Amino acid sequence: MHESMTKGRARLRTAWRRIASVQVRMLLSLGLVLGFAAVGTTAYWADTATFTTGKIEAGSLDLQLGGRHPVTDEIQWQAIGLDQPWNYSVLQLDNVSPGESVAMELHLRNVGTTPLTFTGVGTSASNDLGTHLKASTWLGAAARNDGTREAVNRKGHCDNGTEAWWAGHALSTTPAHVTPNNRAVSLVPGASIQVCILAGLAAEAPNSIQGKSTTIKVVLTGKQVGTT
Incomplete structure (x- = not known):
């Protein structure tokens, strides 16, 4: 009887130690969980990065015109700035007779910072010279x-050209394309080209136009590359 009671008490002590050990481990585990939770709510990583661009500046578009001086042979730039007209007095014929003509150089350059294309149309101020003005x-x-x-016996010549834009084109008050098929001509910044213009009366011009006169006007329109 005494022996059985002793064994029973021993089993109770063992069971209690096991239960106590489990509770301690649960409490420790709970403490660890709560401990990590407390740390997690108070330490967030953060960072900030900032950048600044370089200078942003609008470009410019400027198509300038010039001509070669008949005496100094230097190119003199006119029509400087935006939307500037230019009266090129070198291209003129007074007291002209049938078959006479005059040649002049027209220089064009892009002094802006933006690539451009240009087209042009030419007209005469009146139709007094009819189709005989070429x-x-x-x-x-x-x-x-x-x-x-x-x-x-004045005679103009355009020497060593690379491409004919007009060939004996009759001018009138109806606008006519300066470049073939109104094809746009490209000019990158700093680039320039020259065009020789030859104007005069046709050899078969009749007596009926004697004493009559007109002027030629060419309007060149430059646009930024990519526009229509």
């Missing part, structure tokens, strides 16, 4: 003039 243009050609007003 004009020809060559890209890259140099202008040369022979003869005198007194001898009535």
Whole structure:
């Protein structure tokens, strides 16, 4: 009897120690969980990064025109700035007779910072000279003039051109394309080209236009590359 009671008490002590050990482990585990939770709510990583761009500046578009001075042979730039007109007095013929003509160089350059394309149309101020007022243009050609007003044998020449834009084109008050098929010509910043323009009366011009006159007007329109 005493032996059985002793064994029973021993089993109770063992069971209690096991239960106590489990409770301690549960409490320890709970404490660890709560401990990590407390740390997690008080330490968030954070960072900030900032960048600044370089200078942002609008570009410019400026198509300038110029001509070669007949005496100094230097290119003089006119129509400087935006939307500037230019009266090129070199291209004129007074007291002209049938078959006479005059040649001039038109220089164009892009002094802006933006690549551009340009097209142009030409007209005469009146139709007094009818279809007998002729004009020809060559890209890259140099202008040369022979003869005198007194001898009535003035003759213009466009030498060594790379492309014919007009060839004996009749001018009137109806606008006509300066470049073939109104094809746009490209100019990158700093680039320039020259065009030789030859204008005069056709050799078959009739007596009915004697004493009549007109002026030629060419309007060039430059646009930023990519626009329509």
